[in-house]
Amino acid sequence: MEVPWVEKYRPLRLDQLKREKGTEAMKTWAKSWNDGIPEKRGLLLYGPPGTGKTSAAKALSLEMNWDYLEFNASDVRSKTAINETALKGSFYNTISEFKGGKKLIVLDEVDSLYERNIEGGDAGGKSAISNLLDRTLNPVVLIANNLYELRSGMTGKALVDKCEIIEFQRYRSIQILSVLREICREEQIYCSQDKLTEIAANSNGDMRAAINDLQGFGDYSGAQDRDVTQNIYNIMNELIFRRKPAREIRQEIINLGEDPDTFILYLLENVFPYHLDREEFVAALQNIARADLFLGRVGRRMNYSLWGYATDLMAETTIFELKGDKYLKFAFPSLIKRMGQLKKFRNIRDEFASKSGKYVHKSRAFMDRDSLKFIFQLLLKDEEIRANLEEKMRLDIDDVLSLDL
């Protein structure tokens, strides 16, 4: 089997990456390890696929003469697994060939931890990595595609704060073109200028994709359009500012990997009458409302083919004039945010309802709808009843009183 060119031509030195600013910062951070433990023990490299993040980490370890220890998505990265290998190893020098003694611990694809509590999952991975960053005596590099996803949640924020952050932007197609030409020269193959330009343009700044396309070019004719996975904010940007036709946006929503149910929340949050053009705004909202009708029907009938219509309607929202002159930050859906904040109270309320329901032989839903308020007032005002019910229903009375019904 032929060696994949992406491996064969993987840059071994930082300067081969052609990212002066980023690699300078990496070297500064790495050198700070020579004089003891720096304040930020982690280095976070983030950017789209194929922009040289993993290569940069490998090259850094070579240049510093450090051992290289990588954990990626194919390893289990649960709390136990990280504590057992990465954390334990981080207190000791490397045994491998005993170069400068240090090892670079690289956690690749940290934004795709699968934190469900199932066997083979990465349960507790994020907090274990955060703990690793507090305690490690060896340099740690985290690599992620999506900074926003990584930063979601309290643990994520804490994690990112412990790192020097370096962004890897997409390569420009001229840079990709020059690498492709270089490879053609090395491999002594001929590829027409037009074809190279086409491959470079199609790759959308993804060096790995471009090199793979070039290598695959011998196998079948023509670089095909790659499916580009966008993040939700990019799509929102295209949609609101009418950067692309509805048809393309629709395809991107389908490729996104989020349910339309989630996407509609983002859309609703970010559609805004920037121009104070009321008619356009109302029309856009009506469009979204119709999409929601379909989504509601999916929920009731379990007929997922209706998602198609909802997606059509959401993508169609782009035809309305919503664009403003000012730059506005896209917002995370407030519904999800609030649900998150209120989760604790919802749990308390559910428990309160089901316990008191058991006491008066009613369902939890009935109590929730009908009687909770009255019982709450009783608990609030009558100390005797409070003590009595606390014992009989085994309620955590402090929790219940924090509800404010």
Add this chain to the structure above:
Amino acid sequence: MLQIKIDAKTMREFSNIIITLVPEARVDFRPDGIYTKVMDPAHVAMISLEINRDAFQEFSVETEESLGLDIDKIRNLLKLSGPNEIIDTKYDGKKISYRLGNLNVSNPLIDPSTLTTPKIPNIDLPNKVVTDISYLNTGIRAAEGIAEVVTFNVKPDEFKIFAKGETDSETTELVIPKTMTKEFIYNSDARSSFALDYLSKFIRSLESTQEISISVGNDFPVRIEASILNGKGKVSFLLAPRIENI
């Protein structure tokens, strides 16, 4: 083709030593014996292990073979056997099969190129102590009760194994004076700290060892060498030191 007969006890010791670091290993079968080198996933420790063909009841290896073995599966098989039973091992070019009495078990092999085989570094260590394994074992087991790290300290006339618990008043210390050692080479004062669980797992896996050689440097890896299976095999264990927190 490869055919080996080995008693369960020897097989158990072999697999116990490897499993201290990894559950899968590349093992080289050569006409004069078997060889393997493994490194743990955190790159803290390495083991190099050789077993001479004399340790086997029957040993026929015509050409050199490197096989990726699943050590966990071998241990499962060993659970079914008594210590003196003979395990008949065969490799037919595709799978490895074990016969134990009238039980036949065959396992798929792991592609050896997916297993990392470390290069054992050449480390010069100034001090060397050869002593009875039971001393080392006592020192390590005492330390295990209170700490995760143990420190080896070599002075002109003694070798000291000590550990500190969470408070200053909680310590363990085992001193092996020069007179209680078989061999004592001293060049310079040395002191290095190591992970206890690696040490204790490794020491415990050496069932047939009496004497052990410990080479220590200052903030440097330790090398522990021992002869196993009544001199028919030898093992060398390298462990990286803890980084002293500055």
